[in-house]
Amino acid sequence: MMTEHPQRRTTRQRIAISEFLAHADDFRTAQQIHEQLRAGGDGVGLATVYRTLQTMTEAGDVDMVRTQEGESAYRRCATHGHHHHLVCRCCGRTEEITAKVVEAWATTIAAQHGFTDVTHDVELHGLCERCSAARV
Amino acid sequence: MMTEHPQRRTTRQRIAISEFLAHADDFRTAQQIHEQLRAGGDGVGLATVYRTLQTMTEAGDVDMVRTQEGESAYRRCATHGHHHHLVCRCCGRTEEITAKVVEAWATTIAAQHGFTDVTHDVELHGLCERCSAARV
DNA sequence: TGCCTTCATGAGAATGATTATCATCTAAAT
DNA sequence: ATTTAGATGATAATCATTCTCATGAAGGCA
Numbered sequence: 145m146m147t148e149h150p151q152r153r154t155t156r157q158r159i160a161i162s163e164f165l166a167h168a169d170d171f172r173t174a175q176q177i178h179e180q181l182r183a184g185g186d187g188v189g190l191a192t193v194y195r196t197l198q199t200m201t202e203a204g205d206v207d208m209v210r211t212q213e214g215e216s217a218y219r220r221c222a223t224h225g226h227h228h229h230l231v232c233r234c235c236g237r238t239e240e241i242t243a244k245v246v247e248a249w250a251t252t253i254a255a256q257h258g259f260t261d262v263t264h265d266v267e268l269h270g271l272c273e274r275c276s277a278a279r280v
Numbered sequence: 281m282m283t284e285h286p287q288r289r290t291t292r293q294r295i296a297i298s299e300f301l302a303h304a305d306d307f308r309t310a311q312q313i314h315e316q317l318r319a320g321g322d323g324v325g326l327a328t329v330y331r332t333l334q335t336m337t338e339a340g341d342v343d344m345v346r347t348q349e350g351e352s353a354y355r356r357c358a359t360h361g362h363h364h365h366l367v368c369r370c371c372g373r374t375e376e377i378t379a380k381v382v383e384a385w386a387t388t389i390a391a392q393h394g395f396t397d398v399t400h401d402v403e404l405h406g407l408c409e410r411c412s413a414a415r416v
Numbered sequence: 417t418g419c420c421t422t423c424a425t426g427a428g429a430a431t432g433a434t435t436a437t438c439a440t441c442t443a444a445a446t
Numbered sequence: 447a448t449t450t451a452g453a454t455g456a457t458a459a460t461c462a463t464t465c466t467c468a469t470g471a472a473g474g475c476a
Contacts, residue, residue, distance in 0.1 A: 152452090153442085153443050153444075153451095153452060153453065154443080155442080155443075155452095155453065155454080157453080157454070157455095158453090173433090174433085174434080175432090175433075187455095188454090188455090189454060189455035189456075190434090190455080190456095191434090191435080191436085191454075191455060191456085191457090192453075192454055192455065194433095194434065194435075195435090195453085195454090196453095210346045210348075210350060212346075212401075214346060214350055214352070214433080214462085214463085215432095215433070215434095216350065216433085216434085230389065230390070230393055230395060230398075232395070239393055241389055241393075243385060243389070245381060245382075245385045246381075246382060246385060246402075249379060249381050249382060250404055253366060253377055253379070253404065254366065254404060254406055257366055257375050257377075257408070257409075258408065258409030258412070259366060259368070259404070259406035259407060259408055259409070259412070260406060260407050260412040261406050261407045261412070262366075262404055262405065262406030262407075263404070263405050263406065264402065264403065264404045264405070265401065265402070265403045265405070266382075266400065266401070266402045267400065267401045268386055268389065268390060268395070268398055268399070268400045269398065269399050269400070269401070270390055270395035270396060270397050270398030270399065271395060271396050271397045271398075272393075272394065272395055273393075273394030273395070276394070276395070276396040276397070288423090289422095289423060289424065289471085289472050289473080290472080291423095291424065291425080291471075291472075292471095293424080293425070293426095294424090309462090310462080310463080311461095311462075311463095323426095324425090324426090325425060325426035325427070326426080326427090326463090327425075327426060327427080327428095327463090327464080327465085328424075328425055328426065330462090330463065330464075331424085331425085331464090332424095350433085350434085350462080351461095351462070351463095352462085352463085
């Protein structure tokens with residue numbers, strides 16, 4: 145079963161979720177998406193949000209990561225390039241960073257250990273300039 | 281927070297968990313530890329397992345990773361100090377790796393963006409040698 | 417040794433995210 | 447318009463993890 149592409153229907157809900165992710169430039173949890181869509185008038189059931197996100201992940205349309213708190217967060221696949229985040233643990237400010245060094249390193253390490261098909265998650269957490277200053 | 285060492289008492293339960301981890305050479309979830317300890321006669325409450333694991337993680341005695349299923353898995357630190365993991369997404373085999381390159385890169389990037397007090401999470405996921413072969 | 421203070425434990429309730437259920441709805445094909 | 451298989455959503459069910467709180471036990475001290 146499911147060897148063939150299951151039929152995908154374009155519904156109001158899927159469009160809403162897709163649109164939402166297109167405008168979000170960061171990772172969002174299913175709960176956040178659900179809440180914000182509801183607040184925006186385009187009410188979508190929580191179960192639908194989860195189902196859709198899962199489907200989109202399997203289809204490779206979105207990336208999924210696990211937060212430190214154990215929640216799943218999703219974002220639209222960066223079709224152009226893969227990058228990482230530098231997040232302020234105080235105010236949440238986020239900067240996207242790219243790292244050829246890390247990419248290269250990951251590939252090398254993987255090869256050394258005999259691993260194939262390797263992906264990597266790299267996140268930096270710290271205090272941004274403003275929060276560093278505020279702390280004195 | 282945690283500037284001072286809170287008092288730690290050596291109890292039968294903590295010893296049991298510690299021993300268990302000392303003999304396990306792989307990541308184990310709190311649930312598994314709880315179940316196996318119970319099966320082995322050294323019954324330890326589930327809440328205690330969680331609390332102890334959390335304490336040990338904060339103390340840097342064990343490593344914690346999130347499985348793809350969203351569970352927390354723990355293992356006693358083999359390498360003392362800071363390191364990363366290379367995890368097989370198929371069988372769960374894990375290798376600890378250290379990366380001076382990455383440390384250096386993180387420090388540099390942080391400085392470039394004006395961030396201070398930076399920590400980083402780096403996890404590699406792939407298919408280990410055995411699983412790569414099995415897949416053909 | 418016996419007492420005391422404080423931390424630790426554990427059974428069970430509470431929480432919170434994710435998944436399953438299932439009656440109802442609807443996109444898309446005919 | 448009719449049909450039909452996929453989609454939805456309110457709600458119940460799961461499951462890992464955390465909280466509650468009465469009870470137990472380390473370790474210090476007299």
